[in-house]
Amino acid sequence: MDDELVYCGKCGETKPRSAFYSLQHSTAPRRPCKACLLADKRARYATQDGDRISHAQVLREKYNLTPRQYEAMLKAQQGLCAICRKPETARGRGGAPRRLAVDHDHRTGEIRKLLCQRCNLVTWAVEENPDLLDAIRYYLLSYQRGFPPR
Structure with missing residues (x-):
């Protein structure tokens, strides 16, 4: 073959x-x-200049959202992450802050809210393995109490 x-x-x-x-x-x-x-x-x-990805195209093809719908979500969240309630701090290639990520259910495609990169990554990891959240909590608490896990 x-x-x-x-x-x-x-x-x-x-x-x-x-x-x-x-x-x-x-x-x-x-x-x-x-x-x-x-x-x-x-x-x-590709966009007209050929070297940048169009945000509108990504929204449409990946999430079936229009830029107007994205902007409405962003306005409703006051430009802040739906979890940590802070603006995005991650920077793109040009140094400008990245846009908030569209959080969605990977099984159904249902759009939830807009998240910062950090919260989006944590949400994705926990969605894949819900027990991970408890493991992370135990790990961090054990160090706060001065008793690192063995």
């Missing part, structure tokens, strides 16, 4: 099977090839 060659109709090239993803519930190759899928994804997220 590794030496199998597969034709990609998008780029017109014949490539090794490893250059293609597999179809869900099958070993058949998913077309187009990985490189063409990546190029398409980058093109969808």
Whole structure:
């Protein structure tokens, strides 16, 4: 199977099977090839200047939200994280503060609120493993009391 060659109709090239993803519930190759899928994804997220991802496109494609809906959520939360009630402190590539993240249920896609990067990461980790929250609490409390866990 590794030496199998597969034709990609998008780029017109014949490539090794490893250059293609597999179809869900099958070993058949998913077309187009990985490189063409990546190029398409980058093109969808590219803006006019070609080097920045459009926030509106991410909102639409990932969360099915419009910029107006995002701004309404941000205004309702007074520009603060829904958990810690502080503004975002993480900085983007250009040094400007990042936008608050759209928190959503990864199973259902249901939008919850806007969170800062730190709270979003903690929420994601705890959502994946709810027992982690108790373990973190025990760990921190044990150090506050001067008795580190063994």
